[in-house]
Amino acid sequence: MALFHKILIANRGEIAVRVLKTAQKLGIKTVSVYAADDEQSLHVCMADEAIQLEGNTLQETYLNQEKLIELALQYEADAIHPGYGFLSENAAFAEKVEQAGLIFIGATPEQIRLMGEKIQAINFVKELGLPVIPSATGAVSDILNHRNKLEFPLLVKASGGGGGKGMEVVHELAHLPLALQQAQRQAQQYFGNGELFVEKYLAHARHIEVQLLGDGKGNVVHLFERECSIQRRYQKLVEEAPASSINQGLKDKLYQTALKIAEAIQYRGAGTIEFLVDQEFNFYFLEMNTRLQVEHPVTESITGLDLVEWQIRMAAGENFVLEQDAISANGHAIELRICAEDPQADFKPTSGLVKDIHASEESRWDSFLSDGALLSPNYDSMVGKLVVHGKDRSHTVEKMQKAVEHLHVSGLKTNQEFLHQLISHADFVSNSIHTKWVEDHLEEIMEMIKHEKQELKVAELMAAYLLHHFFRPSNQHSIWNKLGFWRQQKSFHIQINKHFYDVEVFVQLQAIGMVLHGKCYELNNYQFNGSKIEFEINNQDIATFISEEEKATHVQLKSKNYALRSNHVLSQVTLNKAESDDAMGSTNKVVADLFGKVVEVLVKPGDVLQKGQNLLVIESMKSEFTIQSPVDAVVKNIHVTKGKIVQDKELLVDFES
Numbered sequence: 113m114a115l116f117h118k119i120l121i122a123n124r125g126e127i128a129v130r131v132l133k134t135a136q137k138l139g140i141k142t143v144s145v146y147a148a149d150d151e152q153s154l155h156v157c158m159a160d161e162a163i164q165l166e167g168n169t170l171q172e173t174y175l176n177q178e179k180l181i182e183l184a185l186q187y188e189a190d191a192i193h194p195g196y197g198f199l200s201e202n203a204a205f206a207e208k209v210e211q212a213g214l215i216f217i218g219a220t221p222e223q224i225r226l227m228g229e230k231i232q233a234i235n236f237v238k239e240l241g242l243p244v245i246p247s248a249t250g251a252v253s254d255i256l257n258h259r260n261k262l263e264f265p266l267l268v269k270a271s272g273g274g275g276g277k278g279m280e281v282v283h284e285l286a287h288l289p290l291a292l293q294q295a296q297r298q299a300q301q302y303f304g305n306g307e308l309f310v311e312k313y314l315a316h317a318r319h320i321e322v323q324l325l326g327d328g329k330g331n332v333v334h335l336f337e338r339e340c341s342i343q344r345r346y347q348k349l350v351e352e353a354p355a356s357s358i359n360q361g362l363k364d365k366l367y368q369t370a371l372k373i374a375e376a377i378q379y380r381g382a383g384t385i386e387f388l389v390d391q392e393f394n395f396y397f398l399e400m401n402t403r404l405q406v407e408h409p410v411t412e413s414i415t416g417l418d419l420v421e422w423q424i425r426m427a428a429g430e431n432f433v434l435e436q437d438a439i440s441a442n443g444h445a446i447e448l449r450i451c452a453e454d455p456q457a458d459f460k461p462t463s464g465l466v467k468d469i470h471a472s473e474e475s476r477w478d479s480f481l482s483d484g485a486l487l488s489p490n491y492d493s494m495v496g497k498l499v500v501h502g503k504d505r506s507h508t509v510e511k512m513q514k515a516v517e518h519l520h521v522s523g524l525k526t527n528q529e530f531l532h533q534l535i536s537h538a539d540f541v542s543n544s545i546h547t548k549w550v551e552d553h554l555e556e557i558m559e560m561i562k563h564e565k566q567e568l569k570v571a572e573l574m575a576a577y578l579l580h581h582f583f584r585p586s587n588q589h590s591i592w593n594k595l596g597f598w599r600q601q602k603s604f605h606i607q608i609n610k611h612f613y614d615v616e617v618f619v620q621l622q623a624i625g626m627v628l629h630g631k632c633y634e635l636n637n638y639q640f641n642g643s644k645i646e647f648e649i650n651n652q653d654i655a656t657f658i659s660e661e662e663k664a665t666h667v668q669l670k671s672k673n674y675a676l677r678s679n680h681v682l683s684q685v686t687l688n689k690a691e692s693d694d695a696m697g698s699t700n701k702v703v704a705d706l707f708g709k710v711v712e713v714l715v716k717p718g719d720v721l722q723k724g725q726n727l728l729v730i731e732s733m734k735s736e737f738t739i740q741s742p743v744d745a746v747v748k749n750i751h752v753t754k755g756k757i758v759q760d761k762e763l764l765v766d767f768e769s
Contacts, residue, residue: 120142120187120189124145125491126497129153129479134420143163153481191217193218201228206220228402262310268281271305323338325381339356340407344551362395373400382403382404384401406497414445444504461493461707461732461735462525466484466487471515495524532671569669572669584645606676608675665684710754711755727765
């Protein structure tokens with residue numbers, strides 16, 4: 113049977129790029145759609161045809177079901193691929209696509225509807241005789257009526273959603289009413305369904321999921337399992353396959369359970385059954401995702417199968433030729449989610465101009481960003497996925513530690529340094545982890561980052577700075593370099609962060625000599641590749657990345673960023689001055705320290721506040737952030753209202769003087 117002639121991709125970001133690549137490999141033409149702020153995304157320039165969606169909101173653009181179907185018909189597409197997120201698990205959209213005579217590349221509307229609503233899915237699985245977590249369901253009042261029968265701690269969840277929205281752990285009864293109200297508000301806002309359920313909270317569980325492929329005719333195979341236990345606020349950070357934390361006997365039980373569920377609904381396409389495994393290795397059904405998962409690349413790495421290709425083949429009605437015994441898992445794979453967020457500022461989302469991107473050739477880098485692209489603040493904060501494959505887990509962990517050191521996304525603050533520290537932690541290396549591990553160790557990880565940054569690798573940073581400014585071929589950064597300045601100048605006074613260092617430099621026949629704190633260093637085999645500078649210093653291999661930002665040279669070394677300045681670089685001559693105390697700002701007003709939409713205003717003029725009291729809630733990149741009062745004060749004016757879009761540094765609230 114012939115595959116499709118043309119596919120419209122109803123999504124954005126790296127998943128749109130991912131689908132494009134497979135479609136092009138199969139000789140299928142592609143149509144991309146994009147909002148105005150995504151014009152520079154790779155999925156726009158890569159597609160055979162790209163259509164801008166009119167409008168400023170998600171409802172007007174990527175979630176405009178009628179418009180997407182209309183465009184698919186207008187541009188003579190045979191099918192629509194929804195990617196993940198957005199409309200991928202929207203049963204009504206899948207139904208409309210099929211009613212329009214198009215193919216929906218994914219599960220059937222009935223399957224999406226059955227498994228997409230958590231309470232309904234749990235009841236279905238329970239009827240199959242499979243283990244589920246004890247829970248209670250309903251509206252806020254329904255759950256509170258059963259509060260005396262509940263076992264704490266509890267996990268409050270939104271019935272109709274995922275991604276951590278509307279989820280909160282409650283340790284005692286007194287905190288339950290507020291948690292339910294907050295969860296219901298988020299559930300209604302994000303999913304249009306305010307129904308909730310609470311379940312027994314498994315504090316130190318493992319999150320294990322089984323990947324499935326089905327042809328919609330009762331034939332289903334599993335592609336082994338993944339572990340996704342490294343999470344923060346229920347958002348996955350690190351995924352790996354296979355799960356080396358559980359034995360083969362338990363794996364087989366998970367496979368059979370997942371297959372039983374999928375076979376019972378004659379599942380079509382790629383899907384995932386997610387489980388929680390407790391400390392006694394009891395397992396419980398968590399949910400089914402009737403779509404491709406963000407973490408699918410680790411499964412592709414160990415099986416050699418292209419999951420998007422199989423999605424397309426199943427949707428096109430090809431005969432199912434995969435045999436379970438013929439599918440094998442080889443080696444180990446790990447994926448890191450690189451997000452535009454600042455861990456030092458409570459993981460607040462960031463945006464900006466992407467100046468330069470480098471990824472190791474030994475890794476897989478899935479992203480929609482290119483050099484010079486402007487990252488919009490209006491979407492999820494994930495900018496790319498870094499994936500490595502090795503012979504076993506220990507080898508793959510070591511390989512990933514190197515790969516993340518060799519990743520560079522300049523112009524944006526990301527969680528790269530945080531992830532590097534996380535995967536270098538002894539507990540992760542030994543696989544002593546669980547779903548609460550990150551939150552339990554967050555303070556420790558942040559302290560380790562701070563400590564390591566204070567332990568400066570001065571020689572390596574100096575070497576990178578000097579190579580960049582005074583030894584780079586055709587260097588345009590310093591006019592003195594073009595005049596042969598370094599041939600006369602042998603002494604340099606360089607600032608790293610707030611510390612000054614003196615270094616002596618001398619040129620040898622095949623190397624550069626450097627004297628720092630009385631110790632000699634020899635630089636050899638230095639190579640320049642755009643922003644990347646690799647060199648040997650005293651026979652140790654070093655890789656660094658350079659970017660010019662804020663009138664300083666930023667050097668990335670082992671995923672950490674340092675600002676270097678000197679009077680020997682023309683653009684930095686005037687910078688060695690003390691900063692004014694006025695830069696600290698005033699405490700009689702509160703300004704936004706991130707972009708986003710105001711979702712709650714919690715105070716009014718005249719309110720008497722205590723330091724740390726909540727003022728308002730801002731949603732940014734699909735996360736909510738509570739803004740608090742920096743001092744004891746009385747509210748004078750509130751400059752924003754619920755629903756207002758605010759920019760970074762915009763005035764929110766001011767106080768009586």
